Amino acid sequence: MLAPDLLIRRVLPRFSSVDAIETKGLTHRFSGETAVRDVALRVPAGAIYGFLGPNGAGKTTTLRLVLGLLRLQHGEVTVLGRSPARERLDILRRVGSSIESPSLYGDLTARENLEVWRLSFGCPVRRIAEVLRIVGLAGTGAKRARQFSMGMKQRLAIAVALLHEPELLVLDEPTNGLDPHGILEVRDLLLGLNREHGITIVVSSHVLSEVERLVTHVGIISRGELRFQGPLPELLLRQARPGVAIRTSDDRRGQMLLGCELTGSRLLVPSRSPAETAEAVRRLVMAGLDVHEVVAESRDLERVFLDLVEAGS
Amino acid sequence: MTLLRAFRAERLKLRRSYTASAIVAGGLFVPAIMLAVRLHQNEKTAAMIRAGNYWMEHWKESWESISILILPLLTILVTTLIVQIEHRNNTWKQLHASPLSLPVIYLAKLAVLLVALAEIFVVISAGLFLAGWIPMRGGWNPFPAAELLLWNARFFLDMLPVVGIQYLLALTFRNFLAPMGAGVAGWILGLVVINSRYVIAVPYAYAGVDYLIRIGHRSGASLPDVGMLSAATFLLSVAAGFSMYALARDRGMAQ
Numbered sequence: 291m292l293a294p295d296l297l298i299r300r301v302l303p304r305f306s307s308v309d310a311i312e313t314k315g316l317t318h319r320f321s322g323e324t325a326v327r328d329v330a331l332r333v334p335a336g337a338i339y340g341f342l343g344p345n346g347a348g349k350t351t352t353l354r355l356v357l358g359l360l361r362l363q364h365g366e367v368t369v370l371g372r373s374p375a376r377e378r379l380d381i382l383r384r385v386g387s388s389i390e391s392p393s394l395y396g397d398l399t400a401r402e403n404l405e406v407w408r409l410s411f412g413c414p415v416r417r418i419a420e421v422l423r424i425v426g427l428a429g430t431g432a433k434r435a436r437q438f439s440m441g442m443k444q445r446l447a448i449a450v451a452l453l454h455e456p457e458l459l460v461l462d463e464p465t466n467g468l469d470p471h472g473i474l475e476v477r478d479l480l481l482g483l484n485r486e487h488g489i490t491i492v493v494s495s496h497v498l499s500e501v502e503r504l505v506t507h508v509g510i511i512s513r514g515e516l517r518f519q520g521p522l523p524e525l526l527l528r529q530a531r532p533g534v535a536i537r538t539s540d541d542r543r544g545q546m547l548l549g550c551e552l553t554g555s556r557l558l559v560p561s562r563s564p565a566e567t568a569e570a571v572r573r574l575v576m577a578g579l580d581v582h583e584v585v586a587e588s589r590d591l592e593r594v595f596l597d598l599v600e601a602g603s
Numbered sequence: 604m605t606l607l608r609a610f611r612a613e614r615l616k617l618r619r620s621y622t623a624s625a626i627v628a629g630g631l632f633v634p635a636i637m638l639a640v641r642l643h644q645n646e647k648t649a650a651m652i653r654a655g656n657y658w659m660e661h662w663k664e665s666w667e668s669i670s671i672l673i674l675p676l677l678t679i680l681v682t683t684l685i686v687q688i689e690h691r692n693n694t695w696k697q698l699h700a701s702p703l704s705l706p707v708i709y710l711a712k713l714a715v716l717l718v719a720l721a722e723i724f725v726v727i728s729a730g731l732f733l734a735g736w737i738p739m740r741g742g743w744n745p746f747p748a749a750e751l752l753l754w755n756a757r758f759f760l761d762m763l764p765v766v767g768i769q770y771l772l773a774l775t776f777r778n779f780l781a782p783m784g785a786g787v788a789g790w791i792l793g794l795v796v797i798n799s800r801y802v803i804a805v806p807y808a809y810a811g812v813d814y815l816i817r818i819g820h821r822s823g824a825s826l827p828d829v830g831m832l833s834a835a836t837f838l839l840s841v842a843a844g845f846s847m848y849a850l851a852r853d854r855g856m857a858q
Contacts (some may be wrong), residue, residue, distance in 0.1 A: 354696070354854075357700050358700075359696050359699055359700065359853070359854040360701075360852065360853055360854065361852045361853075377772050379702045379703075382700060382701060382702040382755060383702040385700070387697075388697075388699045389696050389697075389700070390693075390696070391693060393692065393693055393694040393696060393697030393698075393781060394692060394694070395616055395688070395692050396617040396691075396692055397618065397620055398615070398616070398618060399621070401616060402615060405612075406612045406615050406616060407697075407701065408610065409608045409609070409611050409615070409699040410609060410698070410703055411701060411702060412605070412608060412704070418658065434619070450697065466643035468836075531835065577697075
């Protein structure tokens, strides 16, 4: 594997400087409760953007706002350089989406479901056979969508989103309910669409490991706020940063003393040598704090993700 | 062109749904009973044929229960079933993420509802024709097609407000029982007030009251023209329904 800083230099230049999606100050409330707060999303054209966060973090609300499924209360949205408020239909002609659970007509077959959306999008009949082949559902015949497994439903939802050859694909939790094999299939499918057809893809998930081998960029949202956004290699750099985790009798004071991150009940202290670690402990003890535990910090990507999610909680 | 495509898509969504079964079963209910009555009361049937006004009398007799009972209930059921397809399949969000404008979506669904109402009339009329023709046994009266078409057209107009109101209710409530219950409650209220002047406030009874006026069982003097009233109520309910639909905050239609 390439070093993260090398990855940044090699991977990033292929993305356009134009953003496929850009939001500014996106804030939305449901019955007085803030679902998303001041979200500034930037999805570069050509990227596979992983929009990550725990359940209820605000992912779906953000995506619904981007697609105009929720009325904008505060902030700005630009999709493919256009404003949904003024050019909604033009945007939707160029965007394929699947939000929350797959939206399928249960009494119809896969082909009939696609025919419904083909008529809505006004695309040629040949596209039905093409997308069925792409998602591997060409042989489902007269079987009704309600009889499909969750994996088949997810694939049919992706076929619907691909029908009109969109430039941007927005998929909300497309691996939900899939077994590991199904997750691999969807991942390979999306990678192929991005590499061979240049489609920009936004894929949300609450499990980092499901998308970390797929995405080029990551946005991490928690409690309605964007905690991190940038190329995946930048997130990897955080992982690589050496340090120690220290538990003390007063973490808040310890954080002020050392000026470091506090995650849960652990002070994350950047430290490149034993001498730096000793200095940090000495400062805590001299300030009258009890040091309960000092462990070498080896954060994997999942830990970085969880730390970001928990930050500020 | 876009509206036509949207209409075709809406019609396709009805495939294998309960809508067609409801139209056929509900539409043939009264004709089946009338067939049994005509066969059982063969003396009376023969007398009607001899009198030379068999078809009109057969039609009027059959339409008593159709206009007051079957037609409003069947229209409530079919309209609610059709609109509920999007709620049941959780497809509103996908529909609103397609490049169809809100008026096109609304009008395409309304067109499908009106076609379904027309289908109810076709099934009822075909059923009544058979229920009248089978017991004729060699005797024949000319079939007054134009007259009966006008009769049907008038009741079609009377049913439009029910379509408009049920469309609005079915868009508003995600739960199937809510619009269905509200519609049935409106229909019961219509039965209660059908002989009073307050019937103009209950569109579910317009077909019934129109029938009673036509056969002379009720005076229409205290009422405005039921046809005009139906047309106005329909336009008003369609406009109200569209306003409510277009102003919804959540296009996933999560109520």
